[in-house]
Amino acid sequence: MTLTSFGPANRMKRSAETHPLTWRLRDDGEAVWxxxxxxxxxxxxxxxxxxxxxxxxxxxxxxxxxxxxxxxxxxxxxxxxxxxxxxxxxxxxxxxxxxxxxxxxxxxxxxxxxxxxxxxxxxxxxxxxxxxxxxxxxxxxxxxxxxxxxxxxxxxxxxxxxxxxxxxxxxxxxxxxxxxxxxxxxxxxxxxxxxxxxxxxxxxxxxxxxxxxxxxxxxxxxxxxxxxxxxxxxxxxxxxxxxxxxLSREGSEDMGTKLMGFSGKVKNPGLWELPFGVPARELFEDYAGGMRDGFKLKCWQPGGAGTGFLLPEHLDAQMYAGGIAKVGTRMGTGLAMAVDDSVNMVSLLRNMEEFFSRESCGFCTPCRDGLPWSVKLLSAIENGEGQAGDIETLLGLVGFLGPGKTFCAHAPGAVEPLGSAIKYFRHEFEAGIAPTSAVVPPLARPIVVGA
Known part of the structure; x- marks a missing residue:
């Protein structure tokens, strides 16, 4: 883990006037007693x-x-x-x-x-x-x-x-x-x-x-x-x-600074205290250094695994709640993850949904049964054994597990990246549908909410 003072492009030193959270940090990373x-x-x-x-x-x-x-x-x-x-x-x-x-x-x-x-x-x-x-x-x-x-x-x-x-x-x-x-x-x-x-x-x-x-x-x-x-x-x-x-940038509706970061195959993964409203592109290019040589940015999440995926063209969004909402998801924790072009989105989502499924408390039916169902479908698609209609079933689960449909916000956060991944990379999901699979009868799949 690294903490850059105010970014390699700016080289501003941390100070109490600009960095209320981090100006006291020691350069050697030891605790301040x-x-x-x-x-x-x-x-x-x-x-x-x-x-x-x-x-x-x-x-x-x-x-x-x-x-x-x-x-x-x-x-x-x-x-x-x-x-x-x-x-x-x-x-x-x-x-x-x-x-x-x-x-x-x-x-x-x-x-x-x-x-x-x-x-x-x-x-x-x-x-x-x-x-x-x-x-x-x-x-x-x-x-x-x-x-x-x-x-x-x-x-x-x-x-x-x-x-x-x-x-x-x-x-x-x-x-x-x-x-x-x-x-x-x-x-x-x-x-x-x-x-x-x-x-x-x-x-x-x-x-x-x-x-x-x-x-x-x-x-x-x-x-x-x-x-x-x-x-x-x-x-x-x-x-x-x-x-x-x-402290916040012009246009931001959120005040002060925020600890933001980037992980993934970027040149300088780390954590920085930055003003709300900083463009995501500045965070990605000037602070995280862009992608490592040989890798290309495919998509990114703005604030943890429970936020939706965004495309490279969305990097111009400002990093505050309303700025990220304008491009279709939530800012979440503000620590972004870069997904490179070598990653298969079906495999990535199967891994994520396994985590969320395992961490469900099991209290309400949509979360307890819906998340394992998504894992089962994603595993089949990942192995090239998906059936016709599986993608629609996954989208149905995204609707049934969305905001206001479950006891707490665990399931809505779990399915937000799934819905966005299908939206932007549906062809990768379609590639896992077996060519000889039969069409699943409509009653065997959940009805898509709002359809």
């Missing part, structure tokens, strides 16, 4: 929030900044915070950090937790103050063993410095923070499944409403935010709303 973090203005925002700001003012500042969730859904953070109850008599509330980063091709939160653990802790401390939560949990992907080690050390450092625990900074406010490692399930990235898992239950999503802000972990009001989201909070508090909004 408490002494160094405080020497780089660490916890100054927390001291400001505790000494100079009312709790509701912190919430309003984050709301005015336009900060949105960085885990993929993009829900406005301040609006989410505002859903927490105002009733002062409810004295047990929780703040959960969603660090269950299991989206394929995504590793941004891992970098923050391994190299800047105190940035996350400071973000959670300010957030806890704003939301009046007395206890927090970092729900961490079990495979992130280095992140767990570094976070636990940083928590102990913060406790020893009086930045966690009782009477923080002499304010009378108490906040305990714990690192909780999960058992390794993709579905735990859904906030209510995460809550169930934290409680020791099976990681199934819950019915909403009630939302976690009303009934969350152990039945108490709970706010769940992503790692990168929480890491934005200190800079917003320290430097203000107008500065934060000024």
């Amino acid at each position: 408490l002494d160094e973090y405080q020497a780089k203005n660490g916890y100054a925002a927390a001291r400001k929030a505790f000494a100079d700001m009312a709790q509701d003012d912190i919430v309003q500042t984050v709301k005015d900044s336009g900060l949105k969730g960085r885990g993929g859904a993009g829900f406005p953070t301040g609006v989410k915070w505002g859903l927490m109850p105002k009733d002062e008599s409810i004295n047990i509330r929780y703040l959960l950090c969603n660090a269950d980063e299991m989206e394929p091709n995504t590793w941004k939160d891992r970098m923050l937790m391994e190299q800047l653990p105190h940035l996350l802790i400071e973000g959670m401390l300010i957030s806890a103050r704003a939301l009046k939560t007395y206890r927090g949990y970092i729900f961490l992907r079990g495979e992130y063993t280095t992140a767990a080690k570094h976070l636990n050390r940083a928590v102990e450092e913060a406790k020893a410095a009086g930045l966690l625990g009782k009477n923080i900074l002499g304010s009378g406010f108490d906040f305990e923070l714990f690192v909780h490692t999960g058992a390794g399930r993709y579905i735990c990235g859904e906030e209510t499944a995460l809550i169930n898992s934290l409680e020791g239950r099976r990681a199934n999503p819950r019915s909403k409403p009630p939302f976690p802000a009303a009934v969350g972990v152990w039945g108490k009001p709970t706010c769940v935010n992503n790692v990168e989201t929480l890491c934005n909070v200190p800079a917003i508090i320290a430097d203000g709303v107008d500065w934060y909004k000024s």
Whole structure:
């Protein structure tokens, strides 16, 4: 994994004015511990929030900044915070950090937790103050063993410095923070499944409403935010709303910066902090360096395996939610994957759908039965044994498993790349249909929704 300062084409040095998330990073990739973090203005925002700001003012500042969730859904953070109850008599509330980063091709939160653990802790401390939560949990992907080690050390450092625990900074406010490692399930990235898992239950999503802000972990009001989201909070508090909004490129409706990346057979795969609104072509060519010699870009995904495929001509789209929506998919996590011209799309989709099928919690029928069905059809097509009508059946599954048809967003994310792959590369799917196959009777296939 690499982190380029501001790209080989620009060579700008990271600074607090332009790179609120990454300017404190060490060049050697080692973690920034408490002494160094405080020497780089660490916890100054927390001291400001505790000494100079009312709790509701912190919430309003984050709301005015336009900060949105960085885990993929993009829900406005301040609006989410505002859903927490105002009733002062409810004295047990929780703040959960969603660090269950299991989206394929995504590793941004891992970098923050391994190299800047105190940035996350400071973000959670300010957030806890704003939301009046007395206890927090970092729900961490079990495979992130280095992140767990570094976070636990940083928590102990913060406790020893009086930045966690009782009477923080002499304010009378108490906040305990714990690192909780999960058992390794993709579905735990859904906030209510995460809550169930934290409680020791099976990681199934819950019915909403009630939302976690009303009934969350152990039945108490709970706010769940992503790692990168929480890491934005200190800079917003320290430097203000107008500065934060000024970071994004012209035309972007999303504010601030975003950790973006490119994987695949590019010359310089990596991760960079870039302003919202940067063209995908700039990310691909100037930062990732374009394709390796001997390979040609066939298509790309803008933000993890659960986003739709786009073509090379879509690289002019701006990297923000609305910019990517204009070309037909979602920005997701903002870490793109380049697919080269040697890849067969049927094989790629079969591999993806196997992952999503395996990671389904099995709670609702469309997801539990539909995803394995897609794997079965894709495997047959991959082996040249597909039957006439299989492609239409796959498109039917895309419709039946789409948004609003399942209990949570797992299945819609799983079939979005499938639908786009058939849209742009249908000929590769048709090549796997056996020439002598019989036409499947219509009643043996699902009816395409909307047909």
